[in-house]
Amino acid sequence: MLVEFNKFRFDTKNGLLTHEGKPIYLKPKQQALLSFFIENAGTTLSKEQILETVWQERVVSEQVVFQTISQLRAIIGERAIQTYSKRGYKWNVPIQEATIQAPPNSVSVAQEMQRKRSALIVLSLIILALGFWLKTTLSPRPTTIHILPFNGIENINLTSSMSLFELAPLAQLPPFAGDYLTMPKLIWQSQFEDDAHWLLGGRVYTLTDGVIFEFRLQGKTKHWHDYIFSNDLKQLGQLIEHKVNKLHQLGLFDTDQTLTHWIDLLRERSAYTSQPSVDLFLAKHFNALGHTDTALAYLTSILRLPNTTENMPIKLQANLQKALIHKHSGQYEAALETLNTFDTHKLSQIWPLKFELIKARAFLAYAMRNPEQVSAQLQYGAELAKHNIDAIGRFQLHILDSILSAKLGLNERKYIQLNEAQQLIAEQQLHPANLAFVYLHYVLFSKDDDSIIKYLEKIIKLPRTQHNFWVIDDSFERLFNQYLKADNLTAASALLAHNNAETVNHSLLQAKLLLAQNQTQQAIALLEQSYQQSQRELDKNGSINAARALYRYLGTQDNKRQLYHDFLLRNGEQKWLERQLNEPM
Known part of the structure; x- marks a missing residue:
């Protein structure tokens, strides 16, 4: 038919x-x-x-x-x-x-047959050529997943029974391969260019009842972070292949879909069959957009899982995400209760998760004005650093110790820890991108504007990674504000023209620059455009930031100001609105 x-x-x-x-x-x-x-x-x-x-x-x-x-x-x-x-x-x-x-009747049968034969020959040739072209250009290329060594374990047999992708050891180990878990995209970019190549790397943690493999899959535009549990190290290769097959079915390797379309696809599948790692991915996505209620719904689904070794890493990450949401909304007791509900007995070997738990508890204790608990977490971290963790783990602990020491007023200790962190980068040949954390702390500790600008300019020139991107974007915004503070509008404008920041709201900064140039109406128009765009994209955080700026910059007699006031009130910004009454415009 x-x-x-x-x-x-x-x-x-x-x-x-x-x-x-x-x-x-x-x-x-x-x-x-x-x-x-x-x-x-x-x-x-x-x-x-x-x-x-x-x-x-x-x-x-x-x-x-x-x-x-x-x-x-x-x-x-x-x-x-x-x-x-x-x-x-x-x-x-x-x-x-x-x-x-039907063909016209006026054409004779003989002529029609001859015409059809000629047309059929030409059509056959066209179809053959078209078929070859379709096969070579439109058929999906097999995805190659290149494997990095898993912290020295080389006896994992990796094969692929699927024709749509193949697992293969990386021909040559890239520089800074040891940093892969913290900067997979940077390592990928050093090896590949097109979306037919993926990189898989991770770390195996040995437990009493088996092993847990933490891994990252990195492609050109997508990535995936997950865990695999196995009772037997020899079976890990099969479980990795099985996991990659499932991710293939989830559409991770599809190159012809937008991120929005893929998120919709994951949501649809999660509604039918809940998968912990998918729910965690969606929770982080919606939390980043400011939709905390949606994020909490996915996190709650994860936290209902049985307390097994297999579920433990994902459940802890869900606990951490839930606690952070409570902390950011000022619900400190709820955040503390969330962190205390998790049994950390099996975390002894999975030090990255233990580090995240120490960091969350320490910053929560500081927010709750409990310096004794902050000191206890610092001591716990110092003990952890003495055990068998790698250089990047020790680096992260030194950075955490430095900033918490500063918050406690331990000035000598904060610089000692910062120097230890910087020394580790040189001694252990960690990627220079890690210097972003060191330089940011020099910015936070300094009171000299020239020194602050010097370090901020260094930070924004460093390569972006999954771990330091927020430092680079935060430094970009700080540097822009420093230029405005120094009345260096030329430098501020040049900075915006070369904006590589991904999480910075460019429209808000551009509006600030217009206001500094006394172009108030242009700034208001730009902010209104940013607000509408964020609303269309369901970006709650972006909408709130634009509404805040409009509320501040619109005149008190402007009727539109009430519209943004009501929006902010509906979205939990009452305390921010109250502070505006006591601050100069």
């Missing part, structure tokens, strides 16, 4: 799809699924029906259905296939049977 819909034409017999006459390549299962939807247009099809008809005897997970539907939507449009929660999917656009016009 040949059907038409939305300028598409599809032959259900041979699976050929065209759009305005141009052929579109479909994989076999995409062809079968599209045929099934069209043949049952108007009927809601359950996942079970789809699996039974399209995949037949082959045993696959429900996630394969989600992925294939997502791929079809990307080709023929999001609205073509409608999702009905807990029921299934339904074809949602009108279709009509296509008609084929």
Whole structure:
């Protein structure tokens, strides 16, 4: 049957799809699924029906259905296939049977046959050429996942039974490979350029009842951080392959989808089958956007998991995220209760998680004005540094000790710890990107504006990593404000022109510059545009920041000011609004 819909034409017999006459390549299962939807247009099809008809005897997970539907939507449009929660999917656009016009009767039979033979020969050649072109250009390239050594363990047998990706040892160990867990994207960029290559590296921690493998998968635009538990080190290779297969089904390696589309896909799958690592990823994503209620819902789902060794790393990360949300909202007792509910007995060997717990408890104790507990956490960290942790772990502990010592007024100790951290970078050949933390502390400890500017300018020139990006972006904003403070508007403008910061709101800084140049109306217009854009993108934090600026800069007689006041009040900014009454405009 040949059907038409939305300028598409599809032959259900041979699976050929065209759009305005141009052929579109479909994989076999995409062809079968599209045929099934069209043949049952108007009927809601359950996942079970789809699996039974399209995949037949082959045993696959429900996630394969989600992925294939997502791929079809990307080709023929999001609205073509409608999702009905807990029921299934339904074809949602009108279709009509296509008609084929008959040849004119005036043409003689002999002439028509000759014309058809010639046309058939030409068409065959075109189809052969087109088929070769489609095969070589539109067929998905196999994804190669290059493997870094796992802290000296080389007897893990890694193979891949899937044709869509292959696992292979990295031909040559990159510089600073030991820093991979803290800066995977930087290491990836030193080796590859295109999205067909991924890098997998991690660390194996030996426990009494097995091993836990912490790993990061890094591609050109996406990344994944996760844990694998195994009772036997010899089985770890198979479990890694199984995990990569699942991530492939989740769409991690798809190169033709936006981050927003992928997040929607993960949310859809999480609604059907909750997966702890997916829920944690979504929780962090929505927390970063300011949607803390949504983040807490995902975190609560994780914290309901059984207390097994396999679940322990993800559950602790969920605890930490939940505690941070409570702390940032001023709910210190709730944050402390969250941290105290976790059994840390098995954390002794997984020092990065223990470090994060020490850091969270120390900063919470400081916020609760409990210097004794801050000192206790410092001592705990010092003891941890004596055990078998690597150089980057000791570096992080020295940095933590330095900033907490400063908060406690231990001036001599804060510089000793900072010097120890800087010395480790040189002695252990850690990546220079780690200097961002050292320089930032010199900025925080200094009272001389020239010294502050010098170190800030050093920081923003350092490479970005998953760990130091917030330092670089924070320093970018600090440097911009220092230029404004010094009335160096030329330097501030030049800094914005070369903005590489990812988490800094460029519109807010540009508005500050316009205000410094007495261009108030242009600044207000820019902030209103930023507010509307953040609202459209569901970026709650961005909306709040823009609304704060508009509330401050709009005149008290401006009716729009009340609009932003009400928005801030609805979004928990009452204390901020109260502070504005006591601060000069």
